Amino acid sequence: MDSKFSIIKFLRWTVGSVILIFIAYVAILIGTTWPISEFSITNAGTFGDSFGALTSLFSGLGVAGLLATIFLQREELKLNRRELEETRKEIQLQSQTFHRQRFEDAFYQMLALYKENLRELSIRPHDGDSHRIFGIEALRYLITKFEKAWGKHKLHKFPADENERNEYLYTLVSTIQSVFVRQTRYVETLSSILVLIQDECVPRNGKETYWRILASQLTAYEIKYLFYQALISPDYTTLRNVMLQSQVFQDRLATLNLPDPHRNSFEVLWNISLPKRRNQFTSPLSSAQIKAARKSIQKRQKEASTIAQRTK
Structure with a gap:
């Protein structure tokens, strides 16, 4: 979009500059030849030939305008292609969303049916x-x-x-x-x-x-x-x-x-390997801490049992 606006701005400045150059050239030409002492076909032809440089300038500007038009059309095609890609992505996203919603509806309906079958x-x-x-x-x-x-x-x-x-x-x-x-x-x-x-x-x-x-x-x-x-x-x-x-x-x-x-x-x-059986509950204590705690508890229980037997 920025390049498009730059080209339009360039064309405006170019057209304005050409008009100013043309007016300035005519003014200078008339100023240098004024007053005109004789009106004849020969002098008129010479006067017309003096605009040959401007004709070449206009031809070059015409080619530049054509190139600018081609560039603008290319930018338009890029923009249209980008819009098509975005539209395609949006359609794909909508399709995925619809497919996922349909899957989730089926999943939870079948899960409810499974629970019902379990109850029955x-x-x-x-x-x-x-x-x-x-x-x-x-x-x-x-x-x-x-x-x-x-x-x-x-x-x-x-x-x-x-x-x-x-x-x-x-x-x-x-x-x-x-x-x-x-x-x-x-x-x-x-x-x-x-x-x-x-x-x-x-x-x-x-x-x-x-x-x-x-x-x-x-x-x-x-x-x-x-x-x-x-x-x-x-x-x-x-x-x-x-x-x-x-x-x-x-x-x-x-x-x-x-x-x-x-x-x-x-x-x-x-031929399917199953995971080895492990304890369902995990402990934040290390194996050494667990082992030491068990020994301490067993020792205390043994001492308590010995004291109880002596009191009898």
Whole structure:
């Protein structure tokens, strides 16, 4: 825009200067030839030829004006191109905003549907019993039942021998299938949410944010139930992919009280490495401070116990 105004200003000054030069030239010419003693065609031709320099000047100015016009048109094209680019960016931004709003609407609607399916999830604790347990309590009952059933096998280590390992995996899968009732609608709703995040999330690097929102809605019982379903079911590839890709789900799995042999079984069956189990709670104290504090507490408790025995 500044260059455009500069050219217009230049043209104005040029035209004004040419007019002044023309008037001054005519005035000087008339002043030097006045008074005119004879009017003839020859003298008139000579007088007209004296304007040849001005004619060349006007021709040059005409070319300059043409160049200035071309430059102005080029600036106009640049401005139009810039406006088109800004319009295109604005349209893209509006499209992204619309897509994100549509994604978020679908995400929260499906999340609400997931919670509703969780509330409606139900099991019968005993065969033939009309009484049902719903929601989180149903999952807690199944997990407790599985832990008791698995404890009867007394398999506390993951075998290194291949044959023994196959027996271990067979026993584990059979126990899970015999205890855990497959809640298809509940699990499929969760899988649909994961697929939505995987395929439709904008921007792409925002997936972890929505995985974190989803994970914050899941209790430890739900995570355990989903872990064992993903362990035994080939259909739940989406669940296993999230366990592999999402840091927040890996953190949740790391803080769950899952037996290490079960984690090893998952890795062997699906070739997916799970994070090692770690304490859910962290302490601002160093390990040396914790160790010293424990020793001091144990020593004081021992002394108190000795004194109590002596007083008896």
